[in-house]
Structure formats: structure tokens, C-alpha cells
Amino acid sequence: MPRSVIHTQQAPQAIGTYSQAVKSGNTVYLSGQIPLVPETMEMVEGDMEAQVRRVFDNLSAVCEAAGGSLADIIKLNIFLTDLGHFPLVNQVMAEYFREPYPARAAVGVAALPKDAGVEMDAVLVLND
Numbered sequence: 001m002p003r004s005v006i007h008t009q010q011a012p013q014a015i016g017t018y019s020q021a022v023k024s025g026n027t028v029y030l031s032g033q034i035p036l037v038p039e040t041m042e043m044v045e046g047d048m049e050a051q052v053r054r055v056f057d058n059l060s061a062v063c064e065a066a067g068g069s070l071a072d073i074i075k076l077n078i079f080l081t082d083l084g085h086f087p088l089v090n091q092v093m094a095e096y097f098r099e100p101y102p103a104r105a106a107v108g109v110a111a112l113p114k115d116a117g118v119e120m121d122a123v124l125v126l127n128d
Contacts, residue, residue, distance in 0.1 A: 001025050008065035011058045012036035015113065020062050021124075028066040028124040032079070033058040034116035048085050048117050052092045055120050060096070068126050073102045075123040082117065083108040089118070 006021035006028060014020060014031070021030045035044040035054035038061070044054040056070070063069050078089060086106055102122070112119045 006062060006066045008061050010038055010061035010065070012038050012041060015041075021066055023066055023126075026126045028063075028068065028126065030059060030062050030066075030122040030124060032077075032119045032121040033062070034113055034119045036114070043114055043116065048088060049092060051116065051118050052085075052089055055118055056092065056096045059120060059122060063122075063124055066124060066126065068124050070096055071098065072124045072126060073097075073122045074125050076102045076104045077121050078104065078106040079109045079112060079119040080106065080117065081109060081112060085117065 001024050003022055003024040005019045006023055008020065011020055011033065018031050021028050033055050035051035036042065036058070037044050037054065038058070044050050060070050063072060080086065080089070083106070089106070
């Protein structure tokens with residue numbers, strides 16, 4: 001099945017050997033997003049809530065570039081350096097998503113790129 005690379009200036013540029021997302025058929029695999037501000041490629045200023053919001057905004061931009069939205073995400077993976085922030089992620093996620101919510105995993109990790117506190121990746125399925 002042919003695949004295509006999804007790219008947008010509205011989300012941080014790849015900082016390694018990967019694409020922001022890859023589309024195969026009607027499925028889009030979004031690479032992990034950390035709380036980088038696309039215009040500066042610097043970490044967002046502020047607290048953990050600001051980091052979580054920036055990650056959702058970055059994911060949203062990539063979803064839109066693929067022709068979808070956060071509502072089309074069927075699987076979301078969340079990586080946190082402190083699982084104590086899990087209730088905050090739930091609170092903010094409730095502002096970005098409506099039922100039916102995507103399947104989800106939350107994993108505690110020792111470290112993330114650029115000392116981020118959160119990273120998320122996702123799988124999106126576009127309607128035909």
C-alpha cells in the first residue's frame with residue numbers, strides 16, 4: 001500500500017530521522033510530539049499544564065495537515081516523566097476530546113527529549 005509523509009509548519013519540525021506523520025491508506029501514524037513551540041523550536045514556557053496543552057496543539061496541527069482532527073484519533077499514547085501529572089493530563093484532555101474517546105496508554109518514563117515532561121503519539125483513521 002502506498003504511503004505518504006505528512007508535514008506541516010504548524011507543528012514542530014522533526015528533530016531526528018523521522019516524519020511528523022506517515023499516512024498509509026486511511027490510517028495516519030503520528031510521531032511523538034513534545035511541547036516544542038513550532039515557530040521557535042524551543043520548549044513552551046510555563047508549567048506542566050502548558051506542556052500538555054502544547055502537545056495537544058501540536059498533535060492537532062499534524063492531524064489537520066493529514067486531513068483530520070483530534071476527533072479522528074483512535075489510539076493515543078502518553079509518556080510522562082512523572083505519573084503524578086496523570087490527573088492533569090485527564091483534565092486537559094477532556095477539553096480537547098469528546099466521546100467516544102480514543103483508546104489510550106499512559107506510561108511513566110525516566111526521561112524524554114529536551115527534558116520534556118510529556119510526549120504523545122497517536123494513530124488516526126480518516127473517514128473515506
